[in-house]
Amino acid sequence: MSQTDSIQKYPVFLMCGRDANRRKMMVEMDPEGKYKSKALLPFLGKRLIEWQLEALTQSPYVDKIYLLGLTEEDISLDHSVSFIPVNPTANVSEKFGQGLAFLEAQGESPEIIVISSCDAPGVHTEQVNQFMQALADHPGMDFVLGLVPENVMEEAFPDSGRVVARFRDHQVIAGELYALSPHMIHMQETLIGKLNSHRRMINRQKKRIGMGPMLKLVGRKPRTWGLLAKYGLGLATLSDGERTLGAAFDCRIKGVIIPEAGFGMDMDLPGDYQRLEAFIAQSET
Numbered sequence: 001m002s003q004t005d006s007i008q009k010y011p012v013f014l015m016c017g018r019d020a021n022r023r024k025m026m027v028e029m030d031p032e033g034k035y036k037s038k039a040l041l042p043f044l045g046k047r048l049i050e051w052q053l054e055a056l057t058q059s060p061y062v063d064k065i066y067l068l069g070l071t072e073e074d075i076s077l078d079h080s081v082s083f084i085p086v087n088p089t090a091n092v093s094e095k096f097g098q099g100l101a102f103l104e105a106q107g108e109s110p111e112i113i114v115i116s117s118c119d120a121p122g123v124h125t126e127q128v129n130q131f132m133q134a135l136a137d138h139p140g141m142d143f144v145l146g147l148v149p150e151n152v153m154e155e156a157f158p159d160s161g162r163v164v165a166r167f168r169d170h171q172v173i174a175g176e177l178y179a180l181s182p183h184m185i186h187m188q189e190t191l192i193g194k195l196n197s198h199r200r201m202i203n204r205q206k207k208r209i210g211m212g213p214m215l216k217l218v219g220r221k222p223r224t225w226g227l228l229a230k231y232g233l234g235l236a237t238l239s240d241g242e243r244t245l246g247a248a249f250d251c252r253i254k255g256v257i258i259p260e261a262g263f264g265m266d267m268d269l270p271g272d273y274q275r276l277e278a279f280i281a282q283s284e285t
Contacts, residue, residue, distance in 0.1 A: 007060050007061055007136075008061065008132075008135070008136045009060075009061055009062065009063035010061060010062065010063055010110070010112060010113070010114050010132060010135060010179070011063050011064050011065075011066065011103065011108070011110050011113050011114065012056055012062055012063075012064070012065045012066065012113070012114045012115075012116055013066050013068055013084075013095075013096070013099050013113055013114070013115050013116070014049070014052065014053070014056070014065055014066065014067050014068065014081070014116050014118055015068055015069060015092070015095065015115065015116065015117055015118060016037050016039035016049055016067055016068065016069040016070045016118040017037060017068065017069025017070075017086070017087075017088035017089060017090070017095065018036065018037045018038070018069065018088050018089060019089065020089040023268065023269075024269070024270050025038070025267060025268060025269055025270050025271075025272060025273065026038055028270050029041060029273055036070070036074055036088070037069060037070060037074075037088065037118070038118070038119050038267060039069070039070060039075075039118040039119065040070075040074070040075060041273075043121055043273070043276075043277070044121070044277060044280060044281070047075070048118065048119055048121060048267070049070075049075070049118045049119075050077070050079075051120075051121030051123075052116060052117070052118055052119075052120060052121065052123055053065070053077065053079045053081070054079075054125075055123050055124050055125045055127075055128050056116065056125075056128060057079050057080070058125040059125050059128040059129050059132060060129075061128070061129060061132030061133070061135075061136075062114075062128070062132070064080075064081075064082060065079070065080070065081045065082070066081065066082050066083070066084050066099060066102075066103075067081050067082070067083050067084065068084050068086050068095050068098075068099055069086060069088040069095070069118075070083065070088070071083055071085070084098065084099050084102045085098075085102075086098045086099065096113075096115075096180065096185045097185060097186075099113070100113070100182055100185050100186070109182070110182065111139070111140075111181065111182075112135060112141065112142075112144070112179045112180065112181045112182075113179060113180055113181075113182075113185075114131075114132070114135070114177060114178075114179045115177065115178050115179060115180060116176065116177055117176045117266050119266045119267040119268075120176040120262070120263070120265060120266040120267075120276075121262075121276055121280060122260075122261065122262020122263070122265055122276060122279055122280060122283070123176050123177070123262055123263055124260070124262060124263075126260075127177075127258050127260050127262070127263045128177065130256070130258055131144075131146050131175075131177045131179075131256055131258060134254070134256040135179055138254045140252060141179070141181065141252045141253070141254045142180070142181040142183055142184040142246075142251035142252045142253065143178070143179070143180060143181070143184055143251055143252070143253045143254075144178060144179040144253075144254045144255075144256060145174060145175070145178045145253070145254070145255050145256065146174070146175030146176065146177045146178055146256050146258050146263060147165075147170070147172035147173065147174065147175055147255050147256060147257050147258065148172060148173050148174075148175050148257070148258055148259065148260065148261065148263055148264030149170065149171065149172055149257065149259055150164045150166075150171040150172060150173060151171070152259050152260065152261050152264075153173055153261050153264050153265070155261070156261030156262075156265070156279060157261060157265055157275060157279070160173075160265065161269060162174075162264065162265075165241075166234070167231075167236055167237050167238045167240070167241065168234060168235055168236060168237050169237045169238055170237075170238045170255075170257065172238070172255070172257065173264050174264070175258055175263045175264045176263055176264065176265075176266055177263070181251075183251070184251055224244055224245065224248045226244070227240055227241060227244040227245070238255055241253075241255075242254060242255060261279070262279065262280075262283070265279070
C-alpha cells in the first residue's frame with residue numbers, strides 16, 4: 001500500500017450559495033446582477049470558486065467535493081465535483097442537513113465533513129493539508145474549527161474587520177475551513193444554525209465588533225458560566241474553551257491554528273475583493 005493510499009480522506013462541502021438580499025460587495029462588484037453567486041465572479045483570470053477548488057483538489061486528504069448552492073447549469077468545471085441540490089439562499093443549517101441526507105442516501109457514512117467557503121482565494125493546498133492532518137490527528141471530534149492568529153491577520157490585512165477570540169494563550173479569528181460530524185449536524189442543527197448565523201454576523205459587519213453576541217448565545221448554558229467568567233478576566237485558555245463548550249453542548253470541539261493570513265480572509269465587505277487581489281498578487285511575486 002502506498003503512503004497516499006493510507007491517508008485518511010474526507011468529503012468536502014463547498015458552500016457557494018448566496019444571500020437572499022445582495023450584500024454591498026456584490027452590488028459594488030456586480031451592479032448589473034450578472035452572477036448568480038459570488039463564487040462565479042471573475043478574479044485574476046479565473047472564477048472565484050476555482051481558486052479554492054484548485055487548492056482542495058490538489059490535497060491528498062480530499063475525498064469528494066460537493067457543491068452546495070450551484071447547479072450544473074450554473075457552472076461547468078474541469079474539476080471533478082458533485083452537485084447537491086439545495087436552495088441557494090437557505091440558511092447553512094438547512095444546507096448541512098440536506099447535504100448529509102444526500103450522502104446518506106448514496107450509502108455514504110462519513111465520520112466528519114469538511115466545510116469550505118468559496119470566496120477565499122488565498123487558501124492554499126498546504127493549509128488544506130494542515131487542517132486535514134489535524135482531523136486525522138484528533139479523531140472523534142464533532143466540531144473542528146480552523147483558526148488564524150490575530151497578529152498574522154493584522155499584518156497582512158490591517159483592520160480586516162474580523163472578530164477576535166482573545167484567550168490567554170491565543171488571540172484568533174475563524175478561518176475558512178471547519179468540519180462537522182453527522183452527530184453535530186443531526187443533533188445540534190439548531191445550534192449550528194445559530195452559531196453560523198452569529199459567525200457571519202459578527203465576523204465582518206463592523207470593523208471592531210466584540211464577542212458579545214457569541215458570548216450571549218453561549219451563556220444560555222449554565223455549564224459555560226465559569227468559562228465566561230475566566231474569559232472576561234482574560235484567564236481562559238483555548239483548551240478551556242474547547243473542553244467547556246464541548247461539555248455544555250454535548251459535542252467534542254477542537255481548534256486548529258493555521259498561521260497563514262490567506263486562510264482567514266474571505267470576501268464579504270466592499271473592498272475585500274481589492275484587498276485579496278493585492279495580497280495574492282504580492283504573494284505570487
